[in-house]
Every structure is written in structure tokens, then in C-alpha cells.
Amino acid sequence: MDALEILSDLENVFPYFQPIFSADEQRVIAYEVLGRYKTEGTVISLGPFFQDDQIPDEYKFEVDLLLVNKALEKALGLEEDIFIFLNRNAELLMYGHGEPFLQELLAYEKKGLSLRRIVLEISARNYSGDLNQFDHLLQYYRTYGIKIAIASIDSDSHYFERIGQLEPDILKINLQALKSTATGVNFNDVLFTLSLLARKIGATLLFENIEMSYQLQFAWKNGGRYYQGFYLHPPTAEFIQRDLLKHRLQEKFHDFIAYEKRKLEAVYTTAEYFQNSVQEIVIKNKSAGYHDLFQALIKKMDQIVFRIYVCDEDGFQKSANIFRGKDGWSIQSDYIQKNWSWRPYFLENIIKMRHEQKGILSDLYCDIETGETIRTFSFPINGEDYLFIDIPYQYLFEHDQLL
């Protein structure tokens, strides 16, 4: 791409707009502005131009300013609750200490475009300047109501730490990057925890590069509120009709919701099965010791459990483990008096069981010793003892609504 050709032919530089849809409204709530250049009858992306380190920043800034101008001019005609996403890398943002760009935005505010509708999609990848100054500039922009989105898990920056520092309004997750760089199973876990982090800090998740139906479902299931990608709509020169996909998205969500509810019902039914089975055995063995209780449990649930133990309400283990390994059941006495109160959810579940006098079936998690994905059923035996029953992957796999 010849930079000088572009700079001497600015009338052929113009913005494309890729619509962003929201899960709550099922219609367009934003457009991302993308740079395009028309040459010899074809439209090409200006992405490589902006990423080319050989091209001086002032050239890039000139082209970018033109794009922003043309895009915002057009955006004046949009409904007032539609956001405009503008891509900014650190160099572009810091150009002229960020002042010329801000003045440009303020000029459009005077024309009636609230700066609350501007979302800066920033990337500090490979930025060699002072990251503190960069962060200060972002905070300054925010005082005008401008929003900040940070992009993609696969950046060079310290993602987790950056989320904590910047408190972005929006976290953008590139489904393409995710697919190529990590294995599926862990990804699910990484995204699940990211969705909880977003919830905790009040950030919105935007999934981009959605190219297939199952990716939309994945985004929906993992707390995604905003969606973008060719599966929904490609970037185009013109804005689209806001409700274009409303019907299709509603149908899709209806399917996702129905599927998810069936899975949740299956988990609920399983919890009830364990509740009834375990309660019955516990009552029958009320005056028996732990050993006899465990024997009664594995007699009835041999292939359904692989580890059983008892803790007190502070998490100190009162019994040995009874554990089914390759060679059948064995007793592991060195677990007596270990403490498990530091584990996530442990005390929370104890308090819940104490009050409701009912068992709890856990979420899926990875057993720290066997490395298997399991669930645990916990059950209040009496005012002091809590029974923990670990359910192996094999059982969950055979009842795949439980995975």
C-alpha cells in the first residue's frame, strides 16, 4: 500500500460501518468505524496503512482525522442512542498530546453529537511511550463522557492488570483469536471467569468476529451483551435498518434460552436425585459411624461417586477419605484434620446448608488431585457434620446434560 498515493487521493478515503447488536434490545446499538480506500474500482481496508511502522504518524493522523470527520458527519443523522466506536492505537491517540482529536470531537458535540456516544477502542500493543501518560489521557477523555473499550485477550499488554487499572466500560473479545491460540476447554473457563470479572467491575462484554451460529451462542452464554461479525452483518458504507435482525436474533436467543434451561433443569433433577438418595441412606445409618455410612453409600452409589468424606462447619475434615482409584476403594487417613475453608464457595455453602438443611450440587470444576472435571454433592448430616460426595467425570459424561 503506497502511503503517498493515499495521501494525494483523499477523496477516495472513506469510512465503513460495522453494526454492533445488543442482546438486550436485539437491534443495532452501535457502529464501529473502519477505514477504507477505493483504488482501481475496488475497496480496500486501511488497516495495513495504520499498522505500517514505516509510515509517519502525521500521515496517519491526517488520514484518520478525515475518516473521523466523514464518519461523525454521517453519524449526525443517527438516532441518539447509537454509539460510535473509533479505533485508536496508543500512537494515534497520543498524537499532539491528544488535543487535536479532542477538539475535533468537541466540534461535533456542538453540532449535536453527545460525546457520551463516542467509544474509543484502544490498544496499547507494542506502545513504546509512557503508559502512565496514556492512561491519564484516557481518564481526561472520560471526563467528557467518552467511553473506553479495551480489545482482545491476545494483546501484548498485561490484560488482567490493565483491566484493573483502566476500568474499561467495554471489554472486547475476539472470538477468532481465542479459537486459534488455546484449547477449547480452558477457553470456556477463561471466558467464564472473564464474564464474572466484567460483572464485578461493571464492564460490558462485546464479542467480535462472530462468524457462525455456535459462536453467537458461545458469546451469549458467556455474558456477552454486544455482538459483531460477518455472521450478523459485514461492514458497509451505509448504516442499516436498526431492527434488521430483530426477528432472527429473537429466534436464536429463544433457542439458546430453551437449551440452557433444559441443561439447568437436568442439573436440578440430578441434585434432587442425590438429595433423596443420600438423605435416605443417612437416615438409615443415623447412629452408625462414618465408616459404616460410607460403606452404605458406596454400596448404593458405587459407580456414581469416587470420593467421600466429612467436614465440620469450619472446614476441618473429620473423617478419612474413602476413595475409588484404579484398584477399587481405599481409605486415605492422612486427610483427617486437613482444612478446606479456604476453597471458593466452601463456607458459603456450609452456611446455606446449615440454614436450609438441604444438599447442594456444585458447578463443574477440576479436581485438584485427579485433574478430572467433576461435581461435588454436599449434604448436612446433622448440626455439625457435612458430607462431601465427589462425582466422577465418567458419570457426568454419561449424563451429558451435566457437562
Added chain:
Amino acid sequence: MDALEILSDLENVFPYFQPIFSADEQRVIAYEVLGRYKTEGTVISLGPFFQDDQIPDEYKFEVDLLLVNKALEKALGLEEDIFIFLNRNAELLMYGHGEPFLQELLAYEKKGLSLRRIVLEISARNYSGDLNQFDHLLQYYRTYGIKIAIASIDSDSHYFERIGQLEPDILKINLQALKSTATGVNFNDVLFTLSLLARKIGATLLFENIEMSYQLQFAWKNGGRYYQGFYLHPPTAEFIQRDLLKHRLQEKFHDFIAYEKRKLEAVYTTAEYFQNSVQEIVIKNKSAGYHDLFQALIKKMDQIVFRIYVCDEDGFQKSANIFRGKDGWSIQSDYIQKNWSWRPYFLENIIKMRHEQKGILSDLYCDIETGETIRTFSFPINGEDYLFIDIPYQYLFEHDQLL
């Protein structure tokens, strides 16, 4: 530090050992090996020597090998369930394609030191080589039972992504780094989600640089199983008595557990208060419309809630919001028909309420519109309608057990 002085005086190079304690056993379960050099009567750290880019890798490798030898020789006398943590940066690990180091370890295996007890604490910060080869080497080591720990949130590598790729056995979290680089509140959230990620992938959290009691509590509360730091024990030339801190740690954990249980009880009591109050008002207004129900609720709970609405079981909002802003209560009708099923926990809570016919008080999270930390009480009105009541920060603050 003069590299040649050290290399010509290797008898004064020796390992120090910092004990690592576990929450479940309240005793030493590992030692981290640290390099030391004795010069002019004082003992100095070899950290700067290993981090000095000017010193050739072969010098570093020679000194490291000596340290590993002296450390493992000593470790032969330890109990067989104690782990040995060895620090490896990528250059040191890749030296000689990782073979000389592995041969060294295998020699100690013959002497009776199981490689399952070796934990490599790796850091790929600033590594200029092939990260894929590095990862392959780690997987190769693992086939011998060797464990992998990855260090600290403040590294230059893609932390989240790396966790997904490497599936480390242990995630090491430096409490010092955390304190200096981000604000307190977000940190809590980042660490909370990290603890859930660790749970999901079966990794153990190790907190290092614990220097004060409240840091130990922070580590314990955030799913930390292993702890290390001057507050517990400084590095020393000799191993320590395993149960040295057992009594003190048990007392500490006892306090942490008691404090946490009181907080959980307070949340439970609040949930019951909302359950009783809301149930009473709902029953009294059984045949009233949403508007009258909301009026009855805010009449009784004016300062306790700031937003009320009703959804169906698929998450479609059936009522407007009634919302208390700066100017008092107002109706927000444009929320009708929005869908909230994509939010974390939404459908899960619906299914739970449907079955148990009881309300749920949520965890603390950040309201996406007001930016405030809030909780939500949700309640099943009948077979179709679910009431959502958002509780403002002010109320939680005044009842600080709820924060």
C-alpha cells in the same frame, strides 16, 4: 556484583530455602530455593546475578547448577511429601535444550528424590526465543511428573492466555506487585475471578510476599492454598521444623473463618428480611398491576431499593423500570421487552426460584448503568413473573457486613 569473583569463589555460593505453608495442613509443604553468595562476611542474594543481561548464559548455568546440586543434596533428607520450587527463567531453562538440567534432576531421582516433588517456577518475561519450543520443553518435563508454576500477574506475557495454554499446576501471585499497580477494589475482583479460574482448571494458588496479617487473610479469602513471605518465615540456610507455625496458623484461620461466617450470616439474615418483607407486600397486592405493586414496595422500602422491575422466565422484561435517581422516583418505559437472559447467573437463578419458590439475594456486583456496587434481590411472584429489586450501595454501606 562481579560475575568473575563469584565464578572463582563457588564454595561461597549456596542455597537459601524459603518455606511455603499450606492452608489445608497448616505446615510446611515446600521450600523455594534461592541463590545466595557470601562475601566479606555478609550473605547477598544472587538474584541480580541471574537477572544481569551482561553475564553470559553459560556462567549463569554453571552457578545455577551448583545451587540446584547443593539444594537437592540437602533435600534428600526431607520428608517425601515436601516439594522443592526451583526458579527458571526461559533462558536458563532452554540452555542446552533443557537436557543438562533434566539429566541433573534424573541423577537425583536415582538417589531417591521423586521428580513429582520438583516444581519449576517459570517466567518467560522478555524471552526473545521461540515460545512454542519453550512450551514443548515444559510439556516434556511434565511427562516426568515435574510440576509447573507460573509467576505473577505483573509479567509481560499474556497472562490469561498463558494460563489457558500452559495449564500450570500452580499460579503464583505476588501480593506486593498487586498492591503497587492497581486500586484496591478492582484487585479484589481480579483476584476473586482468578481464584475461580484456578478452581475451574484445577490449579493451586500460591500467594507470595505475605508481610502482614491482613495479607494472609486476603490470600486465604481469595482461594489461596499455599502461602510464603516474611510474615510467615524468611529464607534461611537450613530447613525448619515443619509444624513451627501450626498453632499460630490454626489460630489465624480460626479468626478468618469466624469473621467470614459472621459476614455470611449477615447476608443470610438480610436475604430473609427481604424474603419476608417482599413476600408480604406481594401477597397483599396479589391482584394489583405492576404499577401498584411497585408503589407498595417503594412505600415500604423507599431508601432500601433504587430500581424495581419484572421479567418473565426467559428474561424478557415485562414491566417498566421504576427508578430512584437524584430527583426521586421515575418510570423508565423503554426497558419493556429488553432481554436479560445473557447475564451471568440469570437463568440459573430463575430455575432455582421456580423450584424453590423463594427469593435470592445476589453477590456484590457493579451496576452497569450507575457504576455503583449493588446487590439484587430477586423473587418469584407467581409461575410467570419474577421481581427484581436493586439495593443501592448506600444501604449496603450502612450495613457494612453486606459489603
